[in-house]
Amino acid sequence: MRHADREITELSEILKVLDHSTILRIAINDSIYPYIIPMHFSYSINEDCLLTFYMHSSLIGKKIDLIKKNNRVCFEMDIFYEFSNKSSRIPCQWSTIYESIIGNGQIEIITEEKEKKIGMDSIMNRLGGGRQFVAYDSNAMQKVCILRLITENITGKRHLK
Numbered sequence: 682m683r684h685a686d687r688e689i690t691e692l693s694e695i696l697k698v699l700d701h702s703t704i705l706r707i708a709i710n711d712s713i714y715p716y717i718i719p720m721h722f723s724y725s726i727n728e729d730c731l732l733t734f735y736m737h738s739s740l741i742g743k744k745i746d747l748i749k750k751n752n753r754v755c756f757e758m759d760i761f762y763e764f765s766n767k768s769s770r771i772p773c774q775w776s777t778i779y780e781s782i783i784g785n786g787q788i789e790i791i792t793e794e795k796e797k798k799i800g801m802d803s804i805m806n807r808l809g810g811g812r813q814f815v816a817y818d819s820n821a822m823q824k825v826c827i828l829r830l831i832t833e834n835i836t837g838k839r840h841l842k
Contacts, residue, residue: 705719705736705758708757754787
């Protein structure tokens, strides 16, 4: 990393960025060009500090087809705050105030009903702000695909001055 002073290495600091991020972008191999798609997400961390993301999707489509061919993905999320030195008339003096997370891992397509519910609960709890929801409609759950991304590498970067 060119700016080592900007690297986020502490897991607690990475989690703070995750907590303030709303979109996770996954990049999937699509032969010549990568295919990147933004997704809502939730995450969990286990006792071994393994970070796992959950996302929901349709059961069919390009994303699912590509994951079935190669489930190794990269992911990214970022928070843009503002430009610094924006009043300067010299563009090269501007800078971006941001935090970002980048990593890679493997996506699993969850098919078992109990595991799908765990993933959906995680997503709804994160996005729902603690609201209580009614039970899932079984017909709707059959049409939803839950993706579980198990991270292998993750790093963060920030520039807050």
